[in-house]
Amino acid sequence: MAKVLTSRADDYNQWYQDLVTKADLADHSAVRGCMVIKPHGYAIWEKMQQALDKMFKDTGHVNAYFPLFIPKSFLSKEAKHVDGFAQECAVVTHHRLKTIGDTPETRQVVVDEKAKLDEELIVRPTSETIIWNTYRDWIKSHRDLPLLINQWANVVRWEMRTRLFLRTAEFLWQEGHTAHATKQEAIEETERMLDVYAEFAENFMAIPVIKGIKTPNERFAGAEETYCIEAMMQDGKALQAGTSHFLGQNFAKAFEVKFANSENKLEYVWATSWGVSTRLMGALIMSHSDDAGLVIPPKLAPIQVVIVPIFRSEEELKAITDAANKLMTDLRAKNITVKFDNNDKDRPGFKFAQHELKGVPVRLGIGPKDLANGSVEMARRDLMTKEVVPMEGLAQRIADTLDDIQSNMYKKALERREAMTHYVNTWAEFEAALDKGGFVMAHWDGTAETEARIKEQTKATIRCIPLNNKQEDGQCILTGKPSKERVVFARAY
Amino acid sequence: MAKVLTSRADDYNQWYQDLVTKADLADHSAVRGCMVIKPHGYAIWEKMQQALDKMFKDTGHVNAYFPLFIPKSFLSKEAKHVDGFAQECAVVTHHRLKTIGDTPETRQVVVDEKAKLDEELIVRPTSETIIWNTYRDWIKSHRDLPLLINQWANVVRWEMRTRLFLRTAEFLWQEGHTAHATKQEAIEETERMLDVYAEFAENFMAIPVIKGIKTPNERFAGAEETYCIEAMMQDGKALQAGTSHFLGQNFAKAFEVKFANSENKLEYVWATSWGVSTRLMGALIMSHSDDAGLVIPPKLAPIQVVIVPIFRSEEELKAITDAANKLMTDLRAKNITVKFDNNDKDRPGFKFAQHELKGVPVRLGIGPKDLANGSVEMARRDLMTKEVVPMEGLAQRIADTLDDIQSNMYKKALERREAMTHYVNTWAEFEAALDKGGFVMAHWDGTAETEARIKEQTKATIRCIPLNNKQEDGQCILTGKPSKERVVFARAY
Numbered sequence: 001m002a003k004v005l006t007s008r009a010d011d012y013n014q015w016y017q018d019l020v021t022k023a024d025l026a027d028h029s030a031v032r033g034c035m036v037i038k039p040h041g042y043a044i045w046e047k048m049q050q051a052l053d054k055m056f057k058d059t060g061h062v063n064a065y066f067p068l069f070i071p072k073s074f075l076s077k078e079a080k081h082v083d084g085f086a087q088e089c090a091v092v093t094h095h096r097l098k099t100i101g102d103t104p105e106t107r108q109v110v111v112d113e114k115a116k117l118d119e120e121l122i123v124r125p126t127s128e129t130i131i132w133n134t135y136r137d138w139i140k141s142h143r144d145l146p147l148l149i150n151q152w153a154n155v156v157r158w159e160m161r162t163r164l165f166l167r168t169a170e171f172l173w174q175e176g177h178t179a180h181a182t183k184q185e186a187i188e189e190t191e192r193m194l195d196v197y198a199e200f201a202e203n204f205m206a207i208p209v210i211k212g213i214k215t216p217n218e219r220f221a222g223a224e225e226t227y228c229i230e231a232m233m234q235d236g237k238a239l240q241a242g243t244s245h246f247l248g249q250n251f252a253k254a255f256e257v258k259f260a261n262s263e264n265k266l267e268y269v270w271a272t273s274w275g276v277s278t279r280l281m282g283a284l285i286m287s288h289s290d291d292a293g294l295v296i297p298p299k300l301a302p303i304q305v306v307i308v309p310i311f312r313s314e315e316e317l318k319a320i321t322d323a324a325n326k327l328m329t330d331l332r333a334k335n336i337t338v339k340f341d342n343n344d345k346d347r348p349g350f351k352f353a354q355h356e357l358k359g360v361p362v363r364l365g366i367g368p369k370d371l372a373n374g375s376v377e378m379a380r381r382d383l384m385t386k387e388v389v390p391m392e393g394l395a396q397r398i399a400d401t402l403d404d405i406q407s408n409m410y411k412k413a414l415e416r417r418e419a420m421t422h423y424v425n426t427w428a429e430f431e432a433a434l435d436k437g438g439f440v441m442a443h444w445d446g447t448a449e450t451e452a453r454i455k456e457q458t459k460a461t462i463r464c465i466p467l468n469n470k471q472e473d474g475q476c477i478l479t480g481k482p483s484k485e486r487v488v489f490a491r492a493y
Numbered sequence: 494m495a496k497v498l499t500s501r502a503d504d505y506n507q508w509y510q511d512l513v514t515k516a517d518l519a520d521h522s523a524v525r526g527c528m529v530i531k532p533h534g535y536a537i538w539e540k541m542q543q544a545l546d547k548m549f550k551d552t553g554h555v556n557a558y559f560p561l562f563i564p565k566s567f568l569s570k571e572a573k574h575v576d577g578f579a580q581e582c583a584v585v586t587h588h589r590l591k592t593i594g595d596t597p598e599t600r601q602v603v604v605d606e607k608a609k610l611d612e613e614l615i616v617r618p619t620s621e622t623i624i625w626n627t628y629r630d631w632i633k634s635h636r637d638l639p640l641l642i643n644q645w646a647n648v649v650r651w652e653m654r655t656r657l658f659l660r661t662a663e664f665l666w667q668e669g670h671t672a673h674a675t676k677q678e679a680i681e682e683t684e685r686m687l688d689v690y691a692e693f694a695e696n697f698m699a700i701p702v703i704k705g706i707k708t709p710n711e712r713f714a715g716a717e718e719t720y721c722i723e724a725m726m727q728d729g730k731a732l733q734a735g736t737s738h739f740l741g742q743n744f745a746k747a748f749e750v751k752f753a754n755s756e757n758k759l760e761y762v763w764a765t766s767w768g769v770s771t772r773l774m775g776a777l778i779m780s781h782s783d784d785a786g787l788v789i790p791p792k793l794a795p796i797q798v799v800i801v802p803i804f805r806s807e808e809e810l811k812a813i814t815d816a817a818n819k820l821m822t823d824l825r826a827k828n829i830t831v832k833f834d835n836n837d838k839d840r841p842g843f844k845f846a847q848h849e850l851k852g853v854p855v856r857l858g859i860g861p862k863d864l865a866n867g868s869v870e871m872a873r874r875d876l877m878t879k880e881v882v883p884m885e886g887l888a889q890r891i892a893d894t895l896d897d898i899q900s901n902m903y904k905k906a907l908e909r910r911e912a913m914t915h916y917v918n919t920w921a922e923f924e925a926a927l928d929k930g931g932f933v934m935a936h937w938d939g940t941a942e943t944e945a946r947i948k949e950q951t952k953a954t955i956r957c958i959p960l961n962n963k964q965e966d967g968q969c970i971l972t973g974k975p976s977k978e979r980v981v982f983a984r985a986y
Contacts, residue, residue: 030564034561036559037558046556062536063539064535065665067524068616068649071523071524072602072604079597088588088589090587090614092616095583096580096584097565097568097579097584099576107572120604122590123585130522134522134523143838158588
């Protein structure tokens with residue numbers, strides 16, 4: 001079988017690009033920076049959405065939908081916010097096209113200059129401003145609080161350098177926007193949603209994450225504090241996998257959102273926002289996949305088990321089909337999604353490679369000999385192992401195997417992260433550790449200036465200051481100034 | 494209790510507007526023509542999405558996602574298509590803002606003229622062009638066909654007169670885009686999806702619909718044939734509830750999408766597209782609701798049963814809570830969604846009115862007397878009736894009642910449609926029937942000119958030519974020319 005993908009060792013970036021397009025996950029579109037999410041990629045995203053949506057609802061949130069467009073004046077109301085996003089805004093200026101030219105040859109479609117908007121509209125890069133403008137009408141009294149709303153939506157940030165899933169001009173995401181009566185409640189919400197993201201990353205995506213807070217430099221534009229989860233990819237680079245922002249009263253003040261407290265006095269509302277995006281697809285791919293293709297944790301796999309019949313005659317296929325149907329009934333009773341790949345155009349070897357490429361966690365091969373022996377061949381995608389197992393009790397064995405794959409994938413990712421986490425105390429050690437790749441735990445003097453100098457010299461950023469961080473005396477790796485804790489440095493996606 | 498809504502008899506349009514905003518369904522936003530879909534409205538839309546998505550997947554479709562933006566040149570490739578949408582296009586011309594002014598007072602955010610796009614981008618009004626441009630890369634051989642893809646997305650059509658859910662500049666929808674090897678298969682797909690829509694409207698929304706085809710005048714811009722389902726609202730106006738288009742080879746030709754057939758000869762691909770939108774929310778509201786608020790068919794109700802405790806002491810509440818918890822367990826075992834409305838701030842009468850406004854199908858009131866008698870008071874939203882029923886066997890009784898509400902709502906809507914469908918043979922009868930409201934079944938000479946004259950004189954349009962229409966000789970109501978069948982005329986939303 002010809003190799004479909006560039007290997008990771010040969011060219012990690014090309015491997016990623018090959019995998020994303022060939023495993024039917026996504027593709028570049030004709031529109032600069034915008035991707036097409038292909039069916040297999042979208043099916044995984046749907047599984048992510050379902051799991052997250054349930055977690056949001058279980059924590060008391062409801063969904064709603066706000067406009068795609070934001071008047072330029074709204075975006076401008078919070079000064080830091082607009083500074084953060086102004087460089088990346090897609091701007092709608094007109095609302096009509098017209099056709100000029102009378103013949104098919106001269107015919108041309110142009111923007112109708114008579115249909116210029118009075119005020120430009122920005123395609124939302126994030127929705128704080130349009131939402132807080134709406135909340136002004138919805139929040140009058142403490143009885144209207146907390147307001148716990150989430151939105152699933154597309155957003156646009158005009159990025160100059162794009163990469164499928166990781167950085168695209170348009171992406172899909174969810175954005176939670178909550179309003180609270182007190183600062184304390186808003187901070188609790190910010191932390192609660194960070195916990196939800198961490199739980200999702202670890203339990204569903206099988207990716208260990210560090211929970212922490214961002215330095216002021218890396219804060220969301222308009223936030224008082226940005227919490228994040230940071231994951232490590234196979235190449236040792238960091239990837240920010242979700243953020244949860246405590247917004248203080250910044251947006252309430254910008255949009256004059258006040259509530260009457262229980263003593264009937266008006267106060268500004270406290271806010272949070274939090275989001276994860278299709279970027280998580282990139283994290284999923286780069287955490288687990290290998291040179292044969294995608295490896296998907298069973299909880300997010302659109303198809304968890306594929307059955308490939310191996311046959312030479314209609315009669316053989318018929319007998320295998322009967323056995324497969326029985327097995328599929330048992331698997332579906334256990335809520336396991338299974339596909340019987342009985343198309344007669346492709347050979348089994350081709351099918352095996354396809355399912356490996358697409359990351360189906362468990363593959364079963366059934367031939368006439370297996371039927372005679374009451375067994376099947378079971379292959380695990382995560383370990384690329386095969387074993388012959390009895391047909392009897394197979395559904396339960398598969399259920400157990402799927403659980404084992406899920407926990408094995410997490411364990412493997414965690415072990416890799418631990419092996420690639422370096423504790424350093426000097427600048428020389430710091431640079432050497434960065435070159436090995438991974439997270440570098442080092443002391444920092446706490447200033448934005450030092451952070452910027454380190455970034456300039458090494459391309460490494462402070463990924464986060466871990467929550468519940470161990471306090472210890474040390475010296476900043478660059479300036480030697482005193483420090484009370486280590487922070488997480490890494491080069492990042 | 495003060496009346497919350499304008500009554501339908503007083504002002505039907507104001508009733509609709511009141512209901513949509515007060516039942517927490519949607520609201521106008523600060524962006525011209527764009528709505529905010531509020532949590533209760535969005536929850537109903539999610540139920541619709543889930544049901545439709547399952548039906549699409551059961552008929553072999555997969556989901557994907559294509560870019561929000563369409564290059565102007567793409568939209569222009571199919572001449573009729575661009576003519577149909579040019580008037581309503583939101584156009585992105587720039588990709589950056591900048592801040593001018595050095596002080597907070599003079600500070601201003603403006604469009605950066607240096608960041609003008611080489612080619613304008615249109616915010617998708619529909620996605621045929623960007624999708625068929627992508628399909629050119631995906632379709633090479635007959636083995637790649639059929640390609641059966643659906644997308645859930647937002648679209649923008651710059652409408653001048655907007656109305657919540659019914660006509661908004663941005664709306665949410667799904668759009669299916671399929672590619673086939675033969676004309677016959679594409680027509681079968683077009684009809685299959687029309688059947689899916691009709692089944693959804695009737696079985697889930699409890700709205701009877703007429704399946705038919707549009708006249709050339711009313712065809713989708715770029716289609717060879719547009720199929721539709723037409724529903725009748727309470728005021729007798731028609732509402733187009735879904736369309737399915739046979740696109741022929743128009744888009745394949747515009748975007749050069751060819752496949753190698755089984756003899757290895759290149760042929761253009763055949764296409765369909767089909768969609769329903771948040772407009773269905775308008776249809777749902779106007780089909781069933783009344784002066785007390787929303788009436789939702791149980792299959793689409795986010796909460797199917799609400800339990801309101803009636804108590805004066807903590808002790809009474811505790812006893813009712815125990816009974817309610819037991820009942821909720823039984824209901825949830827039957828997949829019935831139930832809410833226990835035990836907040837102690839609002840009085841039962843207020844809660845009753847709120848749940849009526851929001852359309853909860855079944856409401857239970859439980860007080861100390863009910864507990865003593867082993868009974869509860871059960872109220873049906875569709876009939877606004879109440880009865881005292883035994884606690885024993887209650888979960889099953891509620892399940893049966895929900896089924897009965899679902900079928901009763903359909904029956905009522907069907908009876909109304911039948912009562913408001915008029916068969917007329919003369920112009921005088923035609924005008925009189927239109928003034929009574931409803932569908933008017935009349936002969937038409939088959940010309941676009943007559944259709945246009947009728948519309949001009951009466952504001953009535955031909956909603957559709959029903960599928961499997963009865964053939965009978967008659968004379969056009971306007972011109973007296975011979976006709977072979979009646980078509981459906983109505984004034985429409």
